[in-house]
Amino acid sequence: MIRIVFANATLIDPEAGPDAGNGARGHLIVSDGKIDAILTSGEAPASDGTVVDCKGKMLAPGLIDIGVKVGEPGERHKESYKSAGLAAAAGGVTTMVTRPDTEPVIDNPETLEFVTRRAQAETPVRVLPMAALTKGRQGREMTEIGFLMDAGAVAFTDCARVVTDTKVFSRALTYARSLGALVIGHPQDPALSAGAVVTSGKFASLRGLPAVSPMAERMGLDRDIAVVEMTGARYHADQITTARALPALERAKANGFDVTAGISVHHLTLNEFDIADYRTFFKLTPPLRSEDDRVAMIEAVGSGLIDIVCSMHSPQDEESKRLPFEEAASGAVGLETLLPAALRLYHGGHLTLAQLFRALSLKPAQRLGLPGGRLGKGAPADLVLFDPNIPFVMDRYTLKSKSLNTPFDEQRMEGRVLGTWVGGKEVYRTS
Amino acid sequence: MSFPHRHLLGIEQLTPPQIVTLLDLADSYVGLSRGKGEHSTILAGLTQINMFFENSTRTQASFELAGKRLGADVMNMAMQASSIKKGETLIDTALTLNAMHPDLLVVRHPHSGAVSLLAQKVNCAVLNAGDGRHEHPTQALLDALTIRRAKGRLHRLVIAICGDIAHSRVARSNILLLGKMENRIRLVGPPTLMPAGIEEFGVEVYDDMREGLKDADVVMMLRLQKERMDGGFIPSEREYFHRYGLDAEKLALAKPDAIVMHPGPMNRGVEIDGTIADDINRSVIQDQVEMGVAVRMAAMDLLARNLGAQAA
Numbered sequence: 212m213i214r215i216v217f218a219n220a221t222l223i224d225p226e227a228g229p230d231a232g233n234g235a236r237g238h239l240i241v242s243d244g245k246i247d248a249i250l251t252s253g254e255a256p257a258s259d260g261t262v263v264d265c266k267g268k269m270l271a272p273g274l275i276d277i278g279v280k281v282g283e284p285g286e287r288h289k290e291s292y293k294s295a296g297l298a299a300a301a302g303g304v305t306t307m308v309t310r311p312d313t314e315p316v317i318d319n320p321e322t323l324e325f326v327t328r329r330a331q332a333e334t335p336v337r338v339l340p341m342a343a344l345t346k347g348r349q350g351r352e353m354t355e356i357g358f359l360m361d362a363g364a365v366a367f368t369d370c371a372r373v374v375t376d377t378k379v380f381s382r383a384l385t386y387a388r389s390l391g392a393l394v395i396g397h398p399q400d401p402a403l404s405a406g407a408v409v410t411s412g413k414f415a416s417l418r419g420l421p422a423v424s425p426m427a428e429r430m431g432l433d434r435d436i437a438v439v440e441m442t443g444a445r446y447h448a449d450q451i452t453t454a455r456a457l458p459a460l461e462r463a464k465a466n467g468f469d470v471t472a473g474i475s476v477h478h479l480t481l482n483e484f485d486i487a488d489y490r491t492f493f494k495l496t497p498p499l500r501s502e503d504d505r506v507a508m509i510e511a512v513g514s515g516l517i518d519i520v521c522s523m524h525s526p527q528d529e530e531s532k533r534l535p536f537e538e539a540a541s542g543a544v545g546l547e548t549l550l551p552a553a554l555r556l557y558h559g560g561h562l563t564l565a566q567l568f569r570a571l572s573l574k575p576a577q578r579l580g581l582p583g584g585r586l587g588k589g590a591p592a593d594l595v596l597f598d599p600n601i602p603f604v605m606d607r608y609t610l611k612s613k614s615l616n617t618p619f620d621e622q623r624m625e626g627r628v629l630g631t632w633v634g635g636k637e638v639y640r641t642s
Numbered sequence: 643m644s645f646p647h648r649h650l651l652g653i654e655q656l657t658p659p660q661i662v663t664l665l666d667l668a669d670s671y672v673g674l675s676r677g678k679g680e681h682s683t684i685l686a687g688l689t690q691i692n693m694f695f696e697n698s699t700r701t702q703a704s705f706e707l708a709g710k711r712l713g714a715d716v717m718n719m720a721m722q723a724s725s726i727k728k729g730e731t732l733i734d735t736a737l738t739l740n741a742m743h744p745d746l747l748v749v750r751h752p753h754s755g756a757v758s759l760l761a762q763k764v765n766c767a768v769l770n771a772g773d774g775r776h777e778h779p780t781q782a783l784l785d786a787l788t789i790r791r792a793k794g795r796l797h798r799l800v801i802a803i804c805g806d807i808a809h810s811r812v813a814r815s816n817i818l819l820l821g822k823m824e825n826r827i828r829l830v831g832p833p834t835l836m837p838a839g840i841e842e843f844g845v846e847v848y849d850d851m852r853e854g855l856k857d858a859d860v861v862m863m864l865r866l867q868k869e870r871m872d873g874g875f876i877p878s879e880r881e882y883f884h885r886y887g888l889d890a891e892k893l894a895l896a897k898p899d900a901i902v903m904h905p906g907p908m909n910r911g912v913e914i915d916g917t918i919a920d921d922i923n924r925s926v927i928q929d930q931v932e933m934g935v936a937v938r939m940a941a942m943d944l945l946a947r948n949l950g951a952q953a954a
Contacts, residue, residue: 411837411838411839412838412839413838413839413840413842414839415837415838415839416814416837416839416840416843417654417814417843418754418776419754419773419774419775419777419814420754420755420774420775422838424838488755488758489754489755489758489759533731533733533759534731534732534733534759535732535751535753535754535755535756535774536753536755537753537774538753
């Protein structure tokens with residue numbers, strides 16, 4: 212039996228509630244890759260195996276990041292499983308839930324098995340693949356949802372491409388329901404948002420960029436929820452980023468529909484004005500929103516209305532970004548900045564660490580039916596050790612991702628990962 | 643005289659004194675521009691390249707004349723026909739051009755922000771001749787000079803900008819410039835052609851043209867692009883002319899000495915009645931074209947002086 216003792220840690224357990232889990236000092240004992248015991252008093256027990264002296268730093272369940280794009284197959288020059296895995300480990304992300312919007316699309320069991328093999332061979336962290344909801348993400352025919360689930364797909368999504376044909380969408384959800392499959396939608400009215408690269412308003416008008424009303428998100432969500440009501444499917448909205456969409460989400464939850472929602476950490480920490488003079492690293496999907504929306508979203512994460520915070524890791528190389536704003540590719544890398552960016556909300560006094568890890572670890576695990584995301588006995592020892600108070604200036608050239616398109620480049624951040632363990636195995640450690 | 647800019651990318655970066663400096667110099671070039679056989683040598687030995695990624699006849703001709711009247715070597719590059727079609731990126735085009743060592747680069751591009759992106763990659767002075775829906779600074783400056791010469795001042799005027807505001811870089815640059823010079827700006831047009839959040843720019847918004855023109859000193863009409871006429875943004879050309887076209891009846895609501903402007907090219911009978919466009923007592927449309935050359939001479943002169951300063 213392999214035993215590891217994490218001694219003298221400040222334990223952050225989102226499952227223990229907002230107060231209890233927030234900062235109890237203790238020791239955590241791992242046996243055979245699982246959490247065996249948590250001691251909140253006394254000396255650290257002696258171990259014949261490894262002892263990790265946490266020196267009072269924070270020990271929390273590893274991050275589970277839903278919506279990571281890895282460039283395999285098709286765009287390995289932007290991100291490979293190897294580079295993504297290293298980035299994840301350095302960012303405290305112990306599970307990457309990967310997107311199917313690759314080239315070709317992951318829409319059949321064979322391609323899914325290929326990426327699973329690649330992931331197992333190359334990455335030190337857990338990788339759970341998602342598959343497309345429709346073939347080729349074309350919105351016309353549903354994929355082999357059953358076979359794909361057998362092959363390990365944990366959710367079905369066409370990513371940022373909305374299934375516009377409601378008949379196709381409702382059939383796919385009806386079929387998904389029979390298998391208990393989770394469908395992840397991108398709530399956005401596709402016609403209204405066609406061609407738009409920023410959110411409409413003063414900033415968009417000043418810069419003369421094609422813009423979409425924030426209402427397009429609510430319209431998309433309204434449609435999706437109606438289809439969920441019709442079909443009874445399990446549904447997760449990938450990103451809810453506007454205040455106007457929240458009442459619909461709240462109603463759907465109150466009505467007992469199996470609906471959850473996520474948001475990228477970028478939409479919680481940046482707003483449209485960060486785009487400034489056409490900085491394409493800030494071009495995201497959906498586009499960055501107003502400050503009012505950003506603040507409303509932080510509150511929604513605090514209340515739990517928005518369940519999950521992710522990085523929406525989208526690697527893009529220099530060539531895709533060094534273009535006029537309208538032509539530039541969308542997306543930002545985020546695996547390595549997810550935790551320090553999220554900690555901005557903790558340092559700003561908006562969210563507690565327990566609230567943050569509920570959204571970063573516990574809720575994603577629960578939504579996908581995983582045993583992790585918590586510090587309870589029997590949970591897998593997927594752990595991140597971090598110091599929330601180490602200040603640094605982000606230098607994108609230090610990133611382990613193959614693509615360096617982070618909007619936090621040259622920005623002050625606070626909080627660093629000191630070590631990451633997956634199933635009790637150390638996958639990252641700062642010296 | 644201070645004009646501390648390497649490039650002329652937009653009105654946004656200019657202060658009111660810098661705008662006045664530029665207009666004063668442009669005023670002095672009107673005479674030179676009119677003179678027969680006179681040519682200045684201020685830009686002699688300098689190379690000006692006009693790079694138009696989007697169709698333009700008048701702006702390109704205006705920049706070309708301005709450069710030639712100041713003695714520059716002017717070259718035109720029709721970019722739609724060239725390497726862009728072969729897949730070259732804007733940055734690579736910029737670097738290629740930069741290696742030819744031009745001194746002044748005049749750029750028009752269909753995407754907002756593209757000219758500023760290009761300016762970051764070259765060593766010469768860049769003049770924005772229109773980028774997407776963002777800015778068209780020399781147009782706003784020539785409009786300002788035209789207004790100043792017609793009205794005797796460039797402040798405390800009531801200026802109505804009418805038509806397709808949403809898609810117009812001319813409108814954006816004019817709103818910025820005329821706002822900086824402390825005028826009252828009214829935007830008149832159908833709500834489908836009004837950009838979101840525009841009220842926050844310190845302007846008054848009217849969807850009734852009659853109200854918007856009331857007691858205006860300046861009526862500035864904008865061109866309505868053909869592709870926006872058919873049901874997408876407005877129901878039809880004739881309904882648009884009825885509600886938002888400038889005719890004698892609507893113009894009568896403005897001040898008796900109000901001037902009529904249009905950046906061209908005009909759609910007669912769509913946004914403006916032909917007789918008003920041709921009325922020499924009201925229309926300053928031809929003056930605008932003339933001022934365009936003078937303003938561009940001034941802008942290139944000022945930027946060229948800064949080129950010298952850097953070399954020294």
